[in-house]
Amino acid sequence: MVGLSAGEKNFIRGGIEQDLRADGRQRQDFRPILIETGVIPQANGSARVRFGATDVIASVKAELGKPNPLQPGRGKVAIYVDCSPTAAPAFERGGGEELSTELSAALQKCLLGGKSGAGAGIDLSSLMVLEGKVCWDLYIDGLVVSSDGNLLDALAAAIKAALTNTGIPKVDVGVGASPDEQPEVNISDEEFLQFDTSAVPVIITLTKVGREYIVDATSDEESQMSSAVSVSVNSHGKVCGLIKRGGAGLDASVILDMVSAARHVSQKLIPLLDSEIDAAEAASLAGQGSDVDP
Amino acid sequence: MEYVKLSGFRLDGRRPTEMRHIHAEVGAVANADGSASFEMGNTKVIAAVYGPKEVENKGQQIGNKALVRCEYSMANFSTGDRARRPKGDRRSTELSLVIRQTMEACILTHLMPRSQIDIYVQVLQADGGTRSACINAATLALADAGIPMCDLVTSCAAGYLNSTPLLDLNYLEDSAGGPDVTVGLLSKLDKVTLLQMDAKLPLDIFENVMQLAIEGCKAIANLIRQVLLENTKKLEYLRGT
Numbered sequence: 431m432v433g434l435s436a437g438e439k440n441f442i443r444g445g446i447e448q449d450l451r452a453d454g455r456q457r458q459d460f461r462p463i464l465i466e467t468g469v470i471p472q473a474n475g476s477a478r479v480r481f482g483a484t485d486v487i488a489s490v491k492a493e494l495g496k497p498n499p500l501q502p503g504r505g506k507v508a509i510y511v512d513c514s515p516t517a518a519p520a521f522e523r524g525g526g527e528e529l530s531t532e533l534s535a536a537l538q539k540c541l542l543g544g545k546s547g548a549g550a551g552i553d554l555s556s557l558m559v560l561e562g563k564v565c566w567d568l569y570i571d572g573l574v575v576s577s578d579g580n581l582l583d584a585l586a587a588a589i590k591a592a593l594t595n596t597g598i599p600k601v602d603v604g605v606g607a608s609p610d611e612q613p614e615v616n617i618s619d620e621e622f623l624q625f626d627t628s629a630v631p632v633i634i635t636l637t638k639v640g641r642e643y644i645v646d647a648t649s650d651e652e653s654q655m656s657s658a659v660s661v662s663v664n665s666h667g668k669v670c671g672l673i674k675r676g677g678a679g680l681d682a683s684v685i686l687d688m689v690s691a692a693r694h695v696s697q698k699l700i701p702l703l704d705s706e707i708d709a710a711e712a713a714s715l716a717g718q719g720s721d722v723d724p
Numbered sequence: 725m726e727y728v729k730l731s732g733f734r735l736d737g738r739r740p741t742e743m744r745h746i747h748a749e750v751g752a753v754a755n756a757d758g759s760a761s762f763e764m765g766n767t768k769v770i771a772a773v774y775g776p777k778e779v780e781n782k783g784q785q786i787g788n789k790a791l792v793r794c795e796y797s798m799a800n801f802s803t804g805d806r807a808r809r810p811k812g813d814r815r816s817t818e819l820s821l822v823i824r825q826t827m828e829a830c831i832l833t834h835l836m837p838r839s840q841i842d843i844y845v846q847v848l849q850a851d852g853g854t855r856s857a858c859i860n861a862a863t864l865a866l867a868d869a870g871i872p873m874c875d876l877v878t879s880c881a882a883g884y885l886n887s888t889p890l891l892d893l894n895y896l897e898d899s900a901g902g903p904d905v906t907v908g909l910l911s912k913l914d915k916v917t918l919l920q921m922d923a924k925l926p927l928d929i930f931e932n933v934m935q936l937a938i939e940g941c942k943a944i945a946n947l948i949r950q951v952l953l954e955n956t957k958k959l960e961y962l963r964g965t
Contacts, residue, residue, distance in 0.1 A: 470849055471766060473801050483754035487848065489801035515795050515844040516753050516772035522795045522844065571800040575770060575846065576753040 434650060442654050446639045452650070453482075458695055460646045463587070465706045467595040468714035475596025477710070479588040481646060483578035488570060488588035490596045494559070494615065495567040505557020505565040509537045511572040511585060518577055526574075529581075532675075533572070536582055540633050540662035540671035541589065551630035551670065552593065556623075559601050564615060566598060579649040582660050586633035591707045593630060595714070597622030631664040631671070632699055634692040638680070643688055645695055659685060661692035665700050669693070727885040727897055735896055736765075743880070743892045743940060746947055748860070750868045750955045758869025762861035765894060766851035771861035773869040775841035784840075789833035794824035794843040796858060802850045804895075819855060822918065826879070826908045827862055829917040832872040841871060852895040853881050855906050859918070860944055867952055875910040876948055877917055880940030882907070882933045884925060889933045891940050905930070907937040911945035 434442075445451045455461070461482035470476035473489040480486075497504060511533040513526030520526070541551045557566040570592070572585045600621040603614075637647040637658045644651065652658075657676030664670055669689060674680065680688075728734055738744070744765030753759035756772035763769075779785040796819040800806060827843060843865070845858040859879035866873060883893045885902045898904060903925045908918025916938070925933065 470768075470801055472804055472849055472851075476801070485752075485754065487799075489799075491801060491806045493806070510800060512800060514770075514797060514799075514846045516756065516759070516770055516846045518755070519774050519842050519844075522842070569800075569806050571806070573799050573801075573846075573848075576755055576772075578755055 434653060438650075439654060442651055443640050446642050446644055446651070449642075451644065453648070455646075457642060457644045458691070460699065460702075461648075463702065463706055465587070465591050465703075465710040466714070467591055467707065467710040468717075473592075474598065475592045475594070477588050477591035477595055477707075478575075479584050479591060481578075481580055481584045481587075482648065483576060484580055484584050485574075485576035486581065486584045486588045487573045487575060488585065488592040489573075490589075490592045491569045491571070492566045492596070492598050493569065494564055494601070494617075497558070497562060497565040499562070501554075502562035503558055504554040505567065507542055507552055507554065507557075507568040507570065509541065509570045509572070509589070510534050511537065511574070513574045513577070516576065517574045521574075533574075533582060533585060536660060536673050537572070537585060537589065537633075539673060540660070541586065541631065543670070551664065552625065552627075553629070556625070557598075559615065560603050564601070564603065577649065579647045579652045580635060583633050583635050583646065586631070586662070587703055590627055590630045590632065590703065591710065593625050594627045594707050595711065596625055598625075599623075628665055628704075631662040632696055632703060633660050633662045633671075634695050634699065635660040636688045636692055638676075638678075638684075638688075643691065645692075659688045659692075661689055661696075663693055663696035663700075667693050667697065725900065727900060728888045728890070734890065736894060740888045741891050741936060741939075743943065744894065746944065748864060748948060748951045750864055750951060756865070756869075758865045758867070758871070760861050760864030760868055762857050762864065764853055764857050764860075764892065766849055767847075767853055767857045768849040769845055769847050769854065769857045769861045771843065771845045771858065771865040773841065773843050773862075773865040773871065775869070776836045776839040776871065777841075779838060779840045785838055788837050790831070790836035790838075791840045792824055792828045792831060792833065792843065793840065794820045794827065794845070794862075796820040796823060796845050796847070798847040798850065798854075802847045819858070822855065822920070823858055823862055826859055826877055826918045827866065830863075830873045830875055830877040830910060831866065832874055835872050841866075850895070852893050852898040855879065855920075856881050856892075859908055860948065864948055864951065867948075868955070875912045876945055877908055877910055878941045878944040878948060879906060879908040879918060880937050880944055881905065882937035882940060884929060884933050889929070889936045891936050903930075903933070905933050905937050907934060907941055909938055909941035909945070911942050 464480040475490040515522040656678035752761040758773040856879040903923040
């Protein structure tokens with residue numbers, strides 16, 4: 431990371447105090463959001479999301495697997511994040527491992543709910559094929575291509591977009607198999623099931639700099655933070671997960687304040703993301719259509 | 725299996741000496757000093773270049789020329805079936821080395837003593853020919869970073885299946901077990917800087933296959949020049965001169 435001079439640091443802090451940040455945004459403004467879906471044709475669903483100079487790709491791959499015996503009625507979802515060295519030289523030779531693990535864990539907490547899968551943004555029972563025998567395992571992979579702060583929010587938005595883009599093949603289970611055997615399955619390559627992603631929450635990270643907090647911090651602004659609270663909020667305004675990062679302690683009342691601010695911001699962000707995702711989906715469908723035409 | 729049909733077309737509908745659709749773009753990573761994305765059919769790679777900058781590890785510093793480093797990584801979702809791959813496995817180490825050596829051959833390292841240039845290539849999607857695609861992306865990214873080079877090095881692969889030389893193998897053709905000749909070429913100087921082949925091939929046929937790969941490299945070089953020219957024109961326009 432490029433070091434900042436004392437003057438630059440003061441400029442960033444002073445700007446945040448006066449509600450006018452270095453790039454002209456106000457404290458609760460996001461950078462322009464760009465979404466592209468279907469970028470990885472080999473995956474079941476994929477999306478690339480850009481928040482300014484932050485650029486992440488999420489892909490969803492579905493494989494048939496066996497459900498957990500303790501939860502026979504549910505499919506499984508796993509989220510992994512990788513930081514590509516293209517984003518920063520510090521990530522080379524496994525240097526991004528720590529950050530990758532932190533981001534993966536945060537996303538699992540915020541999007542997948544508790545261990546039992548209760549409160550998950552994705553309806554796990556919709557991944558069921560045959561109870562106790564066959565289910566879909568969803569592997570969600572995030573890749574950070576370029577990093578300029580606010581990776582968690584961008585990854586969550588990319589996962590939401592990728593899930594919207596995902597088509598799970600329809601599966602027919604062969605009848606007549608005895609209950610002990612693994613049943614035969616027939617995967618359709620024409621019919622696909624789409625997910626309902628309206629329940630998938632978004633993550634909003636509030637970064638505290640000085641006495642104020644900002645959304646969608648750039649990496650320069652993140653270098654000045656004392657602590658950050660990431661809140662995942664769904665479209666009903668309900669809080670689905672919460673993570674506090676950074677060393678400095680926060681007053682409990684400030685945290686409550688930040689959560690309500692995050693809810694307020696989410697009411698603007700969710701419709702914006704939804705319309706961007708819809709536009710991207712329409713564009714990718716149109717793109718496929720033009721590929722067929724000579 | 726029949727890789728070239730009687731009609732003379734390949735499995736994906738190409739002619740034997742036809743390349744896949746290529747799309748190249750400069751500036752894929754905002755924070756890097758130079759970056760590019762390169763697509764050949766379904767193969768997609770991103771390259772980012774950082775530097776020339778101060779050498780991080782002083783022990784590696786070279787007194788009379790620049791240190792070039794390269795890291796190749798594959799995304800978890802890049803292949804057909806998903807696999808979590810460890811960093812620094814043998815294949816990626818070998819590829820990093822190949823890319824580094826090929827790029828070092830065209831960078832004028834003696835102009836930047838005691839400095840370091842980092843090249844990172846990230847495979848987003850692998851469908852055969854990742855080696856070539858990575859080199860092409862790295863060339864574009866180096867040019868975007870404004871690093872002095874004696875020529876543009878481009879790379880292309882060719883193979884030989886069903887007694888036909890084939891240009892730019894895709895994954896299916898690549899895994900057919902036939903020979904796969906990867907060539908890296910300095911197109912203006914007409915010098916081969918990278919040549920790799922697996923499997924065996926009679927000498928006279930090898931000559932043809934290599935010639936085909938060289939032709940492919942030249943075609944890619946023209947395309948890359950075009951992309952760079954367009955990009956420079958765009959920059960000039962943005963500057964308002």
